Amino acid sequence: MGKMKILIILVLVLASAGAGAFFFLGKDAEGSSDKEKQPTAEELAAMSIDTDIITTNLASPNFGIVQFNILLDSEKAKEEAEKRTPEVRAAIISTVAGFTKEELVGADGIAMLEEQLKGKLVEIMQTGKVERVLVTEFKVQ
Incomplete structure (x- = not known):
């Protein structure tokens, strides 16, 4: 019984030591948590571009005035996007022009516009990746 x-x-003892090791080694090399991995405002600004305000016709007899903020995964990707401004602008115009006024109304319409534009921009970019597209100005008349 003594040996048991x-x-x-x-x-x-081994199980608790293993659990403790798992807990401490589960963090990254710096010992930071997921919340600390969020990029700072300066880092976001260094990796994003704002488009010009663009006015274009919609699929319905209306027109839209839009502006976007495009977040990329690196500064190299940002440089490429800036060099591809005509292609980015054309992608925006063709995407917005494919919508009717009714489709763009509400949060769902804006989210759909952002997602479709992100898909087109992903096809254009060769260096880096498009992380997100945000509508920063939006008017339909």
Whole structure:
């Protein structure tokens, strides 16, 4: 019975040591949590571009005035996007022109516009990746 108690104690000690090691080694090399990995405002600004305000006709007899903020995954990707301004602008115009006024109304319409534009921009970019597209100005008349 004495050996059985020692064996049980040994198993418990090893299990708790393993759990402790898992907890501490589960963090990244700097020991930071997920919340600390969020980019700062300066980092976001260094990796994003704002488009010009663009006015274009819609699929319905209306027109839209839009502006976007495009967040890229690196400064190299930002440089490429800036060099591809005519292609980015054409993608915006063709995407917005494919919608009717009714389709763009509300949060769902804006989200759909952002998602479709992101898809077109992903096809254009060769270096880096488009992280997100945000509508920063939006008017339909």
